[in-house]
Amino acid sequence: MLKRKINPQDATKIKKYFDECKNVVVFTHTSPDGDAIGSSLALKEYLQRKGKNVSVIVPNVFPDFLKWMNESDKIVLYDRQRAFxxxxxxMADLVCCLDFNMLSRIDELEACVRRSAARKILIDHHLGPDHFADIIISCPECSSTCELLFRVFEAIGGLSNLSLHGAEDLYAGMCTDTGGFTYNSNDPDIFMIIAELLRKGIDKDIIYRRLFNTYTLDRYRLMGYILHEKLVQIxxxxxxxFCVSREELKRFNFLKGDMEGVVNMPLAIRGQKLSISLREDTEKPVVWISVRSYDDFSARELAERFFNGGGHFNAAGGHIDGTIEEAEEVCKKAIEAYREQLMDK
Ligand SMILES: [Mn+2]
Incomplete structure (x- = not known):
């Protein structure tokens, strides 16, 4: 029913690894997002139901809005529980790496993976995977690792072993990596998979609310302040x-994650093509920059040329070493450099 993305030899090998393992560790990337945590917990749940011992180990803390997920409280944070x-x-005889393409994405855990004699599987949807694993399931055309993991379960005949909790985890990852299915999600397969997850009993409306309607009042007021006072429209x-200084962030009791997604908001203005966010670091002399664009305007190219960055075509980021005023000057130049391309639209 779904288009085939996993070749049968890989599927056979994964099934064998899943059958033969006893102690499994699942790794995902630094500053884990919904797709990272969702895919990791879904795989943990799946293998536990097959009687395996499974631990999810992540390099550092993950956001609070993912803490409703079953067994998220059992996730091991490497920067806090190193010895454990x-x-x-x-002890692991199988290592599964999810939602990252290069071992540098897991910081200090890189050495652990390299050292480990266990069998290794990589399942990911980013371009250009490192070849450190025995099995590499890399599918950049998949919207999320959760989507890809569903395909793996299907390919190994494992869907009957996918529980309600597992289905919730997968849905959460698919939903967060596509902005609630508003981008990167035109593949009809995605909706076939969602139909299957709904049949498992997930409540997608509640999951959406748990993922997206979780602002603190401070964060909401910061967003309002930025839109009202700080937005510079050309x-x-x-x-x-828009530029947000350290002092302004402090005024709104800024917490990590509070600026997440704010850069997308000006794209809701009719006809808008480009939005750039400049946020001063609360400690270091660095300004963090996010760039978002629509259609054929490349956010990535602009971020590469002006902000020492990179990313996806329409969603990129970078940084400037310096003050917020200096960064603003670079930003103005960057927009002017694309005057012709932006004006045409
Ligand atoms: Mn992902």
Whole structure:
């Protein structure tokens, strides 16, 4: 029913690894997002139902809005529980790496993976995977690792072993990596998979609310302040930017994650093509920059040229070493450099 993305030899090998393992560790990337945590917990749940010992180990803390997920409280944070985690890694006979393409994405855990004699599986949807694993399931055309993991379960004949909790985890990852199915989600297969997850009993409306309607009042007021006081719109270029200083962030009791997604908001202005966010670091002399664009305007190219960054075509980021005022000057130049391309639209 779904288009085939996993070749039968890989599926056979994964099934064998899943059948033969006893102690499994699942790793995902630094600053884990919904797709990282969702895919990791879904795989944990799946293998536990097959009687395996499974631990999810992540490099550092993950956001609160993912803490409703079953067994999220059992996730091991490597930066806080190093000895405990090392012991689990030493015992493992199977290592599964989810939602990252290069070992540098898991920081200090890289050395653990390299050292481990266990069998290794990589399942991911980013371009250009490192070849450190025995089995590499890399599918950049998949919207999320959760989507890809569903395909793996299907390919190994394992869907009957997918529980309600597992289905919730997968849905959460698919939903967060596509902005609630508003981008990167035109493949009809995605909706076939969702239909299957609904049949498992998930409540997608409640999951959406748990993932997206979780702002603190401070964060909501910060967003309002930025839109009202800080947004600079360059009318004839369908472009905008805003700068937020350290002092302003402190005024709104800024917490990590509070600026997440704010850069997307100006794209809701009719005809808008480009939005840039500049946020001063609360400690270091660095300004963090996010760039979002629509259609054929490349956010990535702009981020590469002006902000020492990179990313996806329409969603990119970077940084400037310096003050927020200096970064603003670079930003103005960057927008002007694309005047012709922006004006045409
Ligand atoms: Mn992902």
């Amino acid at each position: 985690a090392n012991n689990l890694i030493n 009318q004839d270029l369908h472009a905008s930017y």
